[in-house]
Amino acid sequence: MRRLGVDSVPIALFIATFTGIVLSLLSKYIFTGAVPLYFVGALVGKTIMMELGPVLTGLALAGRVGANIAAELGTMRVTEQVDALETLAYNPRSYLVVPRVLAGMLMFPVVTAIAIALGITAGWFTAINLLDLSSLEFIKGLRLFYRFKDIWFGLVKAASFGVAVTLAGCLQGLATRGGAEGVGRNTTRAVVIGCEAILVLDAFWALMLL
Amino acid sequence: MIRFTGVDKAFGAKVVLAGMSLDIPDGQTTVIIGFSGSGKSVALKHIVGLLVPDAGTVEVDGQIVSELEARQLDAMRGQIGYVFQFAALFDSMSVAGNIRLGLARRGLAEEEIQERIRESLRLVDLPGAEERYPAELSGGMRKRVGLARAIALRPRYILYDEPTTGLDPVTSAVIDELMVRVRKELGTTGVVVTHDMRSAYTVGDRIAMLYQGRIRQVGTIEEIRHTDDPVVRNFIEGRPFDPDRLEAQEAGR
Numbered sequence: 160m161r162r163l164g165v166d167s168v169p170i171a172l173f174i175a176t177f178t179g180i181v182l183s184l185l186s187k188y189i190f191t192g193a194v195p196l197y198f199v200g201a202l203v204g205k206t207i208m209m210e211l212g213p214v215l216t217g218l219a220l221a222g223r224v225g226a227n228i229a230a231e232l233g234t235m236r237v238t239e240q241v242d243a244l245e246t247l248a249y250n251p252r253s254y255l256v257v258p259r260v261l262a263g264m265l266m267f268p269v270v271t272a273i274a275i276a277l278g279i280t281a282g283w284f285t286a287i288n289l290l291d292l293s294s295l296e297f298i299k300g301l302r303l304f305y306r307f308k309d310i311w312f313g314l315v316k317a318a319s320f321g322v323a324v325t326l327a328g329c330l331q332g333l334a335t336r337g338g339a340e341g342v343g344r345n346t347t348r349a350v351v352i353g354c355e356a357i358l359v360l361d362a363f364w365a366l367m368l369l
Numbered sequence: 370m371i372r373f374t375g376v377d378k379a380f381g382a383k384v385v386l387a388g389m390s391l392d393i394p395d396g397q398t399t400v401i402i403g404f405s406g407s408g409k410s411v412a413l414k415h416i417v418g419l420l421v422p423d424a425g426t427v428e429v430d431g432q433i434v435s436e437l438e439a440r441q442l443d444a445m446r447g448q449i450g451y452v453f454q455f456a457a458l459f460d461s462m463s464v465a466g467n468i469r470l471g472l473a474r475r476g477l478a479e480e481e482i483q484e485r486i487r488e489s490l491r492l493v494d495l496p497g498a499e500e501r502y503p504a505e506l507s508g509g510m511r512k513r514v515g516l517a518r519a520i521a522l523r524p525r526y527i528l529y530d531e532p533t534t535g536l537d538p539v540t541s542a543v544i545d546e547l548m549v550r551v552r553k554e555l556g557t558t559g560v561v562v563t564h565d566m567r568s569a570y571t572v573g574d575r576i577a578m579l580y581q582g583r584i585r586q587v588g589t590i591e592e593i594r595h596t597d598d599p600v601v602r603n604f605i606e607g608r609p610f611d612p613d614r615l616e617a618q619e620a621g622r
Contacts, residue, residue, distance in 0.1 A: 235459075243457040246417050246450075247471040247522075248443040 167223055167270050171216045175274035178211050179203065179281030187290045196292055200300025203282035208309045212275035214361055217320035220267060221353035225328040228259055229349035232332025233342040241333065256329040260322055267321030268314040275313060308368075316364050323356035370395055371416055371526065371560065375425035377582075378411055385411050387582030388425070395525075398552055398559035400573035402566070402604065407579050409562040410454065413528050416560065417449055418442050429526075447475065450519025450557075454531040456511040458503040458518075464490070465499035468518045475522075489521040490514075492554065493547055509540035513547065520551055527551065529561040533568045545571040566605050570594075578604065581612075 186202040232255060235241050241251050279301070286292040331349035335341045371393040378386040385408035393399045403409045414420040415427045421435045428434070429445055437445060458467050465486050472482045490496055493513040503511060512532060519527055529548065533541035545568050552559055552572075563569055569576055570590055577587035578601050586593065586601050596602055599618075603610045 238455060239453045239457040240459055242414070242419050243451070243453055243459070244470075245419060246446055247518075248446045248474050249470070250439070 167220050167266070168273060170219050170223060171270045171274040172277050174215050174219055175207070175212065175278035176281045178215060179207060179278035179283075180285045182206055182211070182278075183282040183285035183290060187286075196290065197296040197300040198303070199286050199290060199292060200283070200297040201303045202300075203286075204279055204301040205304060205309060207278040207282070208275050208313045210313075210361075212278055213271050213313045213316040213320065214357060216271045216274045217267065217317065217324065217357045218354055220270065220320075221324045221327075221357060222350050224263065225324045225349045225353040226346050228325060228328030229332040229335075229346040230342055232329060233335035233345050236333055236335045237338055237341060251333060255333070256326070259329055260325045263321035263325030264318050265321070267324070268317040271314060271317035275310075312364070312368055315368070316361065319360050319364065320357045323360060324353040327352040327356060370428075370430065371558075372428040373412065373415070373425070374428070376412070376415060376422045376427060377424040378408070378415070378420065378422055384582055386422070389579065389583050390425075391577055391584050391587065393558065393560055394575075395558050396556070397574040398548070398561060398572055399575045399577060400561045400563060400569040401577050401579055402564060402569055403579035404604070405564060408582060409564075409579055410530050412579065413451075413530055413560065413562050416526075416528060417446055417451055447522065448525045450522050450524035450527040452512070452515045452519050452527065452529045452532055454534055456503070456515035458506075458511055458514055460503050462502075463499065464495070464501050464503075464506075464514050464517075467503070467514060468521045471518060471522050485521045485523075489517040492520060492551065493517045494543075507540075509536050509543065512536070512544055516544075516547060516551070520555060520557075523555070524557060526558045526560065529559065529563075531563055532561065533563065533565045541565065541568060542571075544568075548572045566607070580604075 182203045183199055186199045187196065190196060190198055232241070241255070244251050244254060283294065283297050286297045287294055328349045331345040331352065335345045373389050373391045376386050376389040377384075389412060401409050401412060411420060415422055416429060416434065418434045418437065426433045426435065429449070432441070432445060434442070434445065459470070462470070468486045468489060469482055472485055477485070486499060487496070490498055493516050495510065495513050495517065498510070498514070503514070506514065532544050532548065536544065548559065548561070549572055551557060559572070561569070561572055573590060575587060575589055576593040578585045578593075580600055586596060586598050588596070593601065593605065596605075599615055600612075
């Protein structure tokens with residue numbers, strides 16, 4: 160939990176901060192002269208909560224967490240630690256995979272929620288300092304189309320991304336063969352599969368829940 | 370008793386075992402010797418069900434390993450300690466944690482677990498090493514911890530995969546001595562896979578040579594020392610030979 164969640168917070172916050180800033184600037188560029196500027200709050204809030212928060216955080220964590228898990232379990236596989244577990248009557252899937260997938264499912268939404276909060280805060284800070292927008296106007300925009308579904312939609316997606324990324328890491332790690340080369344190959348594969356799964360799941364949830 | 374009957378195993382196009390048959394009697398240490406890559410470790414992994422034969426059977430106490438259900442397989446594995454070639458210690462756990470893992474699976478009381486950890490570390494001459502981590506140990510110490518992890522389970526059988534590979538001669542001798550001591554003190558049946566003949570003569574009661582996927586010869590130490598089989602003789606004396614040429618000579622006799 161600590162390694163999957165807490166240690167991943169800095170990278171998620173870094174991404175969220177700059178995403179919030181860029182979204183704010185971008186929406187001003189799009190809206191100027193056509194749409195009231197307080198819509199910046201709506202665009203920043205909706206986009207970060209429903210799409211960019213979960214997806215960008217998921218992609219970043221696919222690289223960090225997915226690679227970490229695949230490399231760890233891959234090394235355990237090629238150094239016979241997984242075999243040793245089996246000879247001690249442990250099922251590697253129960254002992255190594257289930258806790259990691261559960262941790263991913265629980266911690267991805269937590270990290271995503273923090274990233275969403277910071278992304279919106281960064282968007283607000285940019286708006287009031289660079290866009291000639293007041294806090295009240297930004298919040299007015301933020302609340303304009305807000306529905307509770309916006310937030311749980313993002314968090315449900317994040318949970319599913321957590322399962323996909325950790326599962327890809329675990330399965331690729333346990334399937335590792337050979338030595339260091341095999342660990343490298345399967346680690347890369349875990350990251351690629353994790354990223355692809357995120358994008359497919361993103362489309363799936365949009366189709367199912369919107 | 371452990372029995373291999375006509376075991377075949379291939380990985381893709383590479384045939385490793387081709388009709389291997391061997392009986393491993395209780396109460397003795399049987400050493401399986403053979404060239405690197407001849408399938409000795411593969412044979413060992415069949416005993417605990419880490420590998421499943423393509424054909425043939427491996428029996429442990431009359432049970433065919435590949436036909437056991439998960440629970441039965443776990444129970445059977447509980448009777449077997451496995452000492453891996455490079456120890457296979459869990460990096461993230463201390464020495465005590467490594468030994469505890471197998472014991473905890475058996476639902477032993479904490480006091481009993483602590484006692485077994487102490488006892489098994491004493492038996493491998495590593496008392497007080499409980500809190501050290503694998504990264505802090507030398508190769509020989511790691512092997513001893515691997516052995517301690519195996520014997521802590523009080524197994525009926527201990528399988529040793531290349532126990533002296535990669536160790537200096539003195540440390541190898543220490544490991545050999547420990548294997549002999551473990552057999553004497555715990556009365557376990559041992560199966561040792563090695564190509565180290567000095568070790569084989571020290572720890573073994575019987576020696577079986579695995580060659581081209583099957584057992585070429587099996588016998589007591591003396592029988593193997595005085596063998597007439599040219600392949601076995603060349604191997605135990607460390608003389609290089611051309612297998613094809615040797616076969617041609619044998620066919621011409």
